[in-house]
Amino acid sequence: MNIRKATMEDEKAIATVHVESWKTTYQGIVPAEYLAQLSVSEKEQLWQRGLNQPKHSIFVVEEDGKVCGFISGGKNRATHGKEAKYEGEIYAIYLLKEAQGKGYGTKLVKALVDDFQRDGIRSMVVWVLADNPSRLFYERLGGEKIAEGIIDIGGKKLTEWCYGFQLCIDEI
Numbered sequence: 001m002n003i004r005k006a007t008m009e010d011e012k013a014i015a016t017v018h019v020e021s022w023k024t025t026y027q028g029i030v031p032a033e034y035l036a037q038l039s040v041s042e043k044e045q046l047w048q049r050g051l052n053q054p055k056h057s058i059f060v061v062e063e064d065g066k067v068c069g070f071i072s073g074g075k076n077r078a079t080h081g082k083e084a085k086y087e088g089e090i091y092a093i094y095l096l097k098e099a100q101g102k103g104y105g106t107k108l109v110k111a112l113v114d115d116f117q118r119d120g121i122r123s124m125v126v127w128v129l130a131d132n133p134s135r136l137f138y139e140r141l142g143g144e145k146i147a148e149g150i151i152d153i154g155g156k157k158l159t160e161w162c163y164g165f166q167l168c169i170d171e172i
């Protein structure tokens with residue numbers, strides 16, 4: 001297992017993990033038609049933009065030289081509400097199903113938090129669907145639920161929760 005900063009060459013691998021992990025994670029939560037139409041090439045364009053953003057921190061985790069997960073984060077996008085008081089945000093964290101439960105997620109968060117601390121970011125948020133059992137991962141890392149919202153995905157209204165963290169590197 002190896003964690004490193006993502007490069008422009010990782011665009012396709014990240015897009016592939018993104019689509020695969022969405023399909024396994026959100027089956028039964030997000031409408032099946034929406035999941036079926038997810039395309040790696042569309043996500044590639046999204047990640048090309050992300051990887052070109054100097055203020056974006058993106059890390060990948062590899063197993064046997066193959067990317068099996070990633071995390072992306074940066075400045076908090078919230079403009080109002082309690083969540084806007086936090087400085088940073090995890091935009092996305094996804095591992096392939098077979099790479100989950102091995103501690104990689106915790107290590108990816110730590111890599112991002114190291115970057116945040118170097119940039120003087122001392123708090124962060126993450127949004128997660130209330131129906132996603134992975135939200136317990138954020139609770140395990142010490143996140144506190146600070147807000148709730150509604151998001152429309154593929155025509156279905158879903159509740160999402162926002163977790164807030166005060167960053168103390170030793171605690172992660």
Ligand SMILES: CC(C)(COP(=O)(O)OP(=O)(O)OC[C@H]1O[C@@H](n2cnc3c(N)ncnc32)[C@H](O)[C@@H]1OP(=O)(O)O)[C@@H](O)C(=O)NCCC(=O)NCCS
Nearest residue numbers: 093094095100101102103104105106128133134136137140
């Ligand atoms: C969420 C995710 C990034 C966590 O990474 P991971 O490598 O699987 O988690 P770790 O092995 O580092 O687990 C850390 C702790 O969180 C707990 N945890 C992780 N996922 C959990 C889950 N789904 N349910 C309950 N607890 C969970 C682990 O049990 C572990 O607790 P412990 O320290 O007491 O053993 C990963 O499982 C994943 O990609 N899930 C699918 C995609 C997803 O939901 N992404 C988040 C979208 S907002």
